Amino acid sequence: MPLRGDSRTTAYSHEQSERAPDYPVDVTEDELWENLEYFLDEVIPVAEEAGVDPALHPDDPPVDSARGIPRLVNSVENVRRILDLHDSPNHGLTFCQGNFSAMGADVPETIRRFGDRIHFVHFRDVDGTA
Ligand SMILES: [Mn+2]
Structure with missing residues (x-):
């Protein structure tokens, strides 16, 4: 979309996205939580051994579902739950300020809350809401 100047x-646009066909996937939110825990239990120990710090990015935008698929990384509470699924200093976040802002989070307080589990940062903001 056009921005100031000629940039x-x-x-x-969620409305535009919702007009696209649903993905041909039938998965519940509970199944996604189970799959994510399975994935993290497999991947995080390998990351620990290799000295790698995976940095989960929030859903962008942090809505409940998109094109028929539930989303998990859409609230501060869910991010805490995800980090707790496999507790490790290697298992962390991309702290995308725009998406935490769109979640309605208090950004400075959320930074303090997640502390050294923040492995990477996106400095930006958003217009509008999730
Ligand atoms: Mn980002």
């Missing part, structure tokens, strides 16, 4: 920027 252009990325944008997201």
